[in-house]
Amino acid sequence: MTNVVDITNLHVSFATDAGTVRAVEGVTLQVAAGEVLAIVGESGSGKTVTARSILGLLPETALSSGTVMLTRKDGSATHDIVTLRGSDLRDVRGRDAAMVFQEPSTALNPVFPVGWQIAEGLRAHRKLSDKDARTQAIDVLRLVGIPDPEHRVDHYPHQFSGGQKQRIVIAQALVLDPGLIIADEPTTALDVTVQAEILDLLRRLPQEFGSAIVLITHNMGVVADLADRVAVMFNGEIVEQADVRTLFSSPQHPYTQRLLDAVPRVGGRRLRDRVRVADELEAMVVDESATPVVEASDLRIVYPGRLRQPSFTAVDGVNLAIRPGEVLGLVGESGSGKTTIGRAIAGLTPISGGSLKVHGVEMLDVKERVFRPVRKRIGFVFQDPATSFNPLLTIAQCVAEPMVVHGLAPNPEEARPRVDELMEAVQLPKAFGDRFPHELSGGQRQRASLARALILGPELLIADEPTSALDVSVQARVLDLFARLQAELGFACLFISHDLAVVDLLAHRIAVLHRGVLVEEGTGDEVLGAPKHPYTQRLLASLPVPDPIEQAARRETWRNLRAHG
């Protein structure tokens, strides 16, 4: 079999304000026709740069050397992209290799109909009438599974759902029938359930169109699901290349091993157990009879509508309780109301009906004055560590802020000893306290965020997707730390995540939310081991597991579920 792309000794560096940044250093890589190659590796390791080099899509500030030989699907021509310029380069783009971008919403032009946008690719490569272009666009839309394509072809991107948008982006790549499709994190922006659909679509491309795929992803489950071969990148180099099964079963390079080890799995060993074993902590027994820290009954939260827009019920009749020392995992797909519940407990969103008691305070029509003392006893960890710190304050000042606000310290300086204590607890060097948030990495910031949440010794912690913005390996560390601290300090916790595996690692009990309704609740084993509600089942089935063999089996289950659901 011929190689669609053959990269030899590729070096890419960027000129930046801070000097030259070497992004890719000596990558050599081949992709055979019809093959799916996954590139994995931590953030910043050069995956995207490598992929973009294949299309010559690097910015002007980039300097590349080496060769990238790209062969046309019918084998009629081969070009070295590194040296190609101008119209020759344009001729190759889209026809020999096409790209599927990560964010479907930014990859589509908001002011043109999708049909027009698909036809643009065709028009760039050959002359054809508007009518033909439209026919082709409709055909390809149908191929990628957009219903009623004759009609939808004239719609604008915002009229499609996220999954559909990603299908359209794939259609744009497909319509030119390229020999290679480069998909850079094609599902990261999507919900698990939607992700499964897109993966299903991608999986069929090599078989039915004979296109090879270069797939870049963080998600080892996706790799297991889709890839034939895997290349692992680290610091701009490829440290390991192997057949997918080989890689998963016997990773060679230490980095690969660490990477695979960091991937959370449903039903894997629970972190809290691990922590307990390691530190010989007492098993924390959740006292079922203790007064719950949080108790919701028939909780309703409605976002008021505006100007002829109906109001929107985000949370509808939810009953739940969190007891002291208990970690409750809250899962559900995007928009199901997880954050809303978390915010309601923290007093950020008013509730509209039912009852919600937090530390015994009824939140319905609560006055800030009444709730303020309670705030001391609640910690909150936000999803995105980058934005949850005031960029103008140092980490120490940020972490000390709760103490100052609650009068426990007159100013951030006085609070410093306690801040240092907590920095240590979250395993950050004390000196980091004097840095500004942007001077920390994502994982470090999230630790600092944890420190801030814990500084007042809260009895309840609300963590809204605290690790979803982090890399797998970093996520693993933060989760570890989290579990350890929980075991040590014994706070109750509402742990919100869309990732079942993550929740399973930490939570005593798991609650599944679907469109504002709590569909299932129970221990991890109950909910994830033997889900009763079809939604939970589907959710579980759409989750790709980082194991090629097991994933192949799950895929079947998922197909069946979908066929019947």
Place this chain on the structure above:
Amino acid sequence: SGANDDEGGDGGSTSAGGALTIGTTDKVTSLDPAGSYDNGSFAVQNQVFPFLMNTPYGSPDVEPDIAVSAEFTAPTEYTVTLKPDLKWANGNDLTSSDVKFSFDRQLAIADENGPSSLLYNLDSVDAVDDTTVVFHLKSENDQIFPQILSSPAGPIVDDEVFAADALTPDNEIVDANAFAGQYTITSYSFNELISYEAYADYAGVLPPAKTAEVNVKYYADSSNLKLDIQEGNIDVAFRSLSATDIADLSTDDNVKVVDGPGGEIRYITFNFDTQPFGTKADGADPAKALAVRQAVAHLIDRAPLSEQVYKGTYTPLYSYVPDGLTGATESLKGLYGDGDGGPDAAKAKATLEAAGVTTPVALSLQYSNDHYGPSSADEYALIKDQLEKDGLFAVDLQTTEWVQYSKDRTADVYPAYQLGWFPDYSDADNYLTPFFLTENFLSNHYDNPEVNDLILEQATTADADARTALIEEIQDKVAADLSTVPYLQGAQVAVVGKDVTGTEDTLDASFKFRYGALANG
């Protein structure tokens, strides 16, 4: 004749049939004489409305216009007999009823912008028969009244067109062709363009218009007026070009700069209450106050004001009544300065010393930056310089926008300030009565009973020579008191194409610019 004003340079004779185009930066407020009291509007009314009294070309004195006679028939009765068979341009008869109507409505409407205040002495009007009108006056033998009949309060209007108790819109007047002056208006675009056509049946004191068709363009910016006359796009530019423009144009062979006496004067007013040592100021002392005024009069150097600031478009003025009017003197010339019109610092110093005034005298001087043309600032910068040069004064020069200025000056806020005056009619009285009576519009608390009586006397003195003598005496007396210090008199300056004739007929002491006198080529 189409659009052809863009080829410039051929002397403005491009208008067809000898039509004359005049440019001006004046503004019209209203065609209706009851609704306007300003130069721009009066300039138009002057061309198109008849008057009972008017000034013939070249004279400052009034004569009956559409009347055969006008005289006092009793001490408070002024009787005017109209010429017979007068017609308005629209065919209506012009009779005594129009005359009565015109003055009655002035008094009835008494518009805030109107000149009805000029009719202070008019009690009532009787139309005795078709050609006879009797004005009943409040005070006897008013020698000013004939002048008033030629003033902005004097135009006669058509009683079939104008409303009796409200202002009549310009367009209605034009549409009704209610004119009977040298010209009628054929096309009227407010403050943009007015087209005139000579009125064939004009029956006034002036000769028939020399040019049948006249267009007047209104400019907002004098530099455009200048460029247009320079480029030959217009034939006449009258009021107001900047001194620089005039100086430049006078070197231009394609145009002529012509001038005549002007009625406009500039003077510094002293507030007798608040000026240094004034009656309500610190250390009030009339003698010292007078010394201060005299010192100012000694120090002012009119020649550079005229030459440097106004490039000769204003000339030095040494009395209250401007040159060109009957009775004008040069009272201040002998009394102050070097006796020859120049300044004299030594005299000023001596005067102040004699009165025991310590120098420098702090003098707060105000001028209006927007009412008397763009050069006021330069004018007063120079005056400040002149007063301060020898260390006798320390001038605090300030300027204020006109409306505030008008309020402040009468509210005794300004110790000394700029004013200007443009006459309502060309008689010396118009430069005396408003200023130096005890109750005057200056409200500067100047009060000289002798002057007051003399002014009232001249107004009722029928004998012309005796009246002139009185007027001269008043000027001398006020010059000694220095209620105000006059220093400049505006010349009427017109810039005309090199073929335009007749300007000498109208640039006279009547201060009325009459288009009918002009001809092109």
Place this chain on the structure above:
Amino acid sequence: MTNLPAPDATLLVAHAGPATPEHTSLWKRLPVVRHVRTSVGLQRTMLLIGIVLMLVFIVTAAFAPLLAPYGYAQLSSGDVNFGSQQPPSAQNLLGTTVGGYDVLSRTIWGARPAFLVIVVAVTLSIFAGVALGLVSGYFGGWVDRVLVVIADALFAFPSLLLAIVVAIVISGGQSSMWGGVMAAAISLSVVMIPQYFRVVRAEVVRVKAEAFVESARVIGSGHLRIMGRHVLRNSTRTLPLILTLNCSEAVLTLAGLGFLGFGIEPTAAADWGYDLSKSLSDVTSGIWWTAVPPGVAIVLTVLGLTLVGESLNDLADPRLRTRRAAKAAVPLSPVTAVPGGVATDRVPGVESIDELEGPTDLFDERGDR
């Protein structure tokens, strides 16, 4: 502690991101200094040209008495009268004006009132505008809506006309230098307050939704503390830009006021706009030296200020900055301004549709511009 990995060095360093985790000195973090440092190529050249012009302007204003050969209201030197409209000579290097002043001296002195007007106007408006924008954007509600409509209405009114009205109200036209400066400055600030208001409010609305403000709320900070400590300082990003653009607007408005007869009394101060307007009739009479110097001074000052403003804008906006780092594609909500007005340069994103949802958002959306 066997199983729990200690924070290992590779991880920390690998994720430190492109910004070196070093303390940058305060000096280097100052707005303009930082911008010069981060700029390159033509962008840097333009910024530097702007800064040089601005410095020349400031230095001239500060040292006018030393730089100018004569006083601004001096009509003669020794016993020699300068005379009016004299061409350039050894005595008067750039000739004299119609009023008999030395053109060069007045042009140099003219930097002063321009500078003062700028300083006073900006000080007056920035505090009021920022405070109103902060409160309005933070609390929202009806007060906010009303303020936004008022600001928009004032914004819609031609600024020069407003300046005239205010000039009349304040001082009845100008007289003394301070009177003139204050009148121009106050009238300008009437027009500028809405601009600061809009910009700051838009930023506040954006910042208010940021997680760190939420986190301040969660820990129970009071409104005052949140506004002062968290929101305000993070909402001043676009101020330097608006500031420089307003400065150029101030210079131009002053010139316009001068043209319409509201300039500063020439014996009180030298005012470029006033001098320029006085020299218009000179231009048509072939006297170039009275008009060109104040005209060029205005143009260069505005050019300098605008260049600085534009460069700051370009550098603040990652989409406009040359050679931005790849990771710098942080989705800032880019509010930029155009001379004379504030503009959105927002890339239409998905979120903008949400802003069109209801009345509140209509205001939000406008506030952005």
Place this chain on the structure above:
Amino acid sequence: MTSTTIGAPTDAAPAPASPAAKSKRSGGHLGSYLLVRFLLIFPTIFILVTTVFVLMRATGDPITASLGGRLTREQLDERIAEAGYDRPILVQYLEYLGNIFRGDFGTTISDNRPVTEVVMTYGAATLELAFYALLVALLVGIPLGRIAAARRDKGVDASLRISGILAYATPVFFAGILLKLIFSVWLGWLPVAGRASTDAQIELQRNGAETGIFLIDAISTGDPAVVLDVLEHAILPALALGLLTGGIFLRLVRTNVIGTLSTGYVEAARSRGVNERRLLRQHAWRPALVPIITVIGLQVALLLSGAVLTEKTFEWKGLGFQLVQYLLARDFVAVQGLVVLLAVVVALTNFVVDVIAALVDPRIRY
């Protein structure tokens, strides 16, 4: 290519709770959106009128303005009282609002003309000038802005931007006199000032000059010489004001196009081989248009500001220039009338701009 459908769509109809549903608008949305926008015109006008009323009363009265140099204090006071300007300001305000509400704008104090007529004549003139200037600004700003964006940070870009700033930095009255010197005096190509030559204007006048927009009036005379004349007169003012605004537009277009040029969708189109020209003219241009149009709408206010100076410089007897005159005369009635017109124009422009933006941007349209 086979024609099998891949992947059955379960996400075809977006779940109501999904964020995608948020951006799905019912058809009536545009309508109510525009309605709100339209209704905003009224508070804007109200605020402007009130502001101007208060400010104007604070500046003095029309009687002092016109007769302050002629009458004594007592005579002035008497006349002021007669005209009712000494009454409590609130009474005057309510009376004024009442009149406006009844559609009675009154007649001007200083020159006794119906305000509606004043507004029509001068409004038409300014509208005409603004239209020409906008045309120039668009013709200059858009193509040059696009060129600058495409050649960003190259020499062309820098010189275009600096020219743009210079156009904006030169006071319009100064630029105006230079233009006049060059084109009217030295070259003799164009008239110095005014909206039409004397003869043409007389012809227009005779023909009724119905609309006050000279170009339309000229066309309705059917005399090509008049049309030509009117157009000739418009060139310099349009250039002076248009270049100033064009400089701003150039910058605006540049910034926005650069912004969209670096977006994901342009990048995506590039990755499919679409050429740079097309990227600039289609893919980057349309999305950039929405903010550009919005800001252009806001520039109308600035344009009117500039018009004050331009009108005076070029004898274009329009609204801005007259407003200054009336202001100096303290003619409340006239100023307020003109301000109402101004507010309506600005508010309407913003409204129209929003409609256009809605038409360009499907996310608002649907």
